[in-house]
Amino acid sequence: MTADGVRWGILATGGIAAAFTADLVDLPDARVVAVASRSEESAEAFAERFGIERAYGDWRSLAEDADVDVVYVATPHAAHRAAAGLCLTSGRNVLCEKPFTLNVREAGELVALAREHGRFLMEAMWMYCNPLVRRLKDLVDDGAIGEVRTVQADFGLAGPFPPAHRLRDPAQGGGALLDLGVYPVSFAQLLLGEPSDVTARAVLSPEGVDLQTAAVLSWDSGALASLHCSIVGGTAVTASVTGSAGRIDIPNGFFHPDRFVLHRDGKDPEEFAADPADGPRTSLRHEAKEVMRALRAGETESPLVPLDGTLAVMRTLDAIRGRVGVRYPSEAGDPTGEAVALV
Known part of the structure; x- marks a missing residue:
């Protein structure tokens, strides 16, 4: 530098x-x-x-x-x-x-x-560096809604995408899960960590990639996450976190929100809005700033997007693919079986 x-x-x-x-x-x-x-x-x-x-x-x-x-x-x-x-x-x-x-x-x-x-x-994973998402996580970690019981999140695009499109191409890692489902999974694990069990169902394309997938993740605490992704239907792209003492709703674009609403039991709803000084909600600047901060500090990974957390999300994505039967050509003959590992 x-x-x-x-x-x-x-x-x-x-x-x-x-x-x-x-x-x-x-x-x-x-x-x-x-x-x-x-x-x-x-x-x-x-x-x-x-x-x-x-x-x-x-x-x-x-x-x-x-x-x-x-x-x-x-x-x-x-x-x-x-x-x-x-x-x-x-x-x-x-x-x-x-x-x-x-x-x-x-x-x-x-x-x-x-x-x-x-x-x-x-x-x-720019969502993890977004200031408003960080604020939401801080509220959850501080007990604003009590113990987390459920997380719900969806991300779907209307399409249609032709068979030749990269989202339909197994050789390019096509399908809804890796391109879109990574956001709901990452959101759930940001708040709850790696799940103890995974179940999933999907609709597959003739090429063998997932057109839409629904997954339920569970934790030993009793928490559940209900997640959905699709390349055949445009969804609301919302998220909700429910705890023992309240709820947080993100009404649109949960992975780059402009606002969210905190509902505490017995209190009026509180709205938290993005600071205009942080730039457009679609800005990728926050992850760039985090990289540069870490490099100047001599760090080899970011505490906001830790490598162990990335590996945990990949394990969950692998588990979901294992449940629904999606395997990519480059994984053929993989002796470790990790590409479709089941948790």
């Missing part, structure tokens, strides 16, 4: 990479110095769009660029293991888009690489 700020490299040039880079360039202590794509033409067009100094037509050149402090991996998630692994072994710190990998085996490999090389690694 230099006195001018943290130097970022962007690996991939799709929509989420563009959204993240647009937020980065607005941060005074961030510098986007390089971008890479498998296509030199795509990398150069992206670099011109955002005023980036260097454009690479391959991943390795970015991974080996010693002037890059941290790489944001924004490839489709089936490539996260390869892309992030290359960066970590080349000495780069990494922020890797969600879902972290296809399965917990791959996730564990990345965590081991980061720890072996002493590099920072974090899943880009």
Whole structure:
């Protein structure tokens, strides 16, 4: 890192990479110095769009660029293991888009690489860095609604998505669960930790990915989470947390809310709204700021998005896939069985 700020490299040039880079360039202590794509033409067009100094037509050149402090991996998630692994072994710190990998085996490999090389690694679970979500968690942890009894959350897109779309492609880790269901699962585990048991049902596509999935997670405390995701129906994208002494409702966009309502037993409802100073509710700046804070502090992982928590979410996603019978081509012949592990 230099006195001018943290130097970022962007690996991939799709929509989420563009959204993240647009937020980065607005941060005074961030510098986007390089971008890479498998296509030199795509990398150069992206670099011109955002005023980036260097454009690479391959991943390795970015991974080996010693002037890059941290790489944001924004490839489709089936490539996260390869892309992030290359960066970590080349000495780069990494922020890797969600879902972290296809399965917990791959996730564990990345965590081991980061720890072996002493590099920072974090899943880009922006929900965990959102100030209003952090406020909600603090209220729950402080007992504002008593002991948590139930969590409900949904995330569905209307589609329809054609068979050739990445959301329908098993080779790209398609299906509702990894792309959308990771949010309800991560929300439940933010509040309750890793569940002790998982049950699930799904409707599968002819290609073998989940079109919609419903899961019930349970904890030894007696808490339950009822979660749903879909790529065949647009849902309300709401969440609710019910405790022994009250309830918190997020009426829309629970993973990047503009407000939530606290209902305490015997008291008037209280509304908590996002601070306009924090930027648009769709802003990815908070996860970028957390990465830069951690790098300056010499930390190799974030306390807001800890690696053990990421691994726990991946175990739950694997368990759900195991229950509903979704297995990706890259997992064929996996002797460990971890890709479809059952908790």
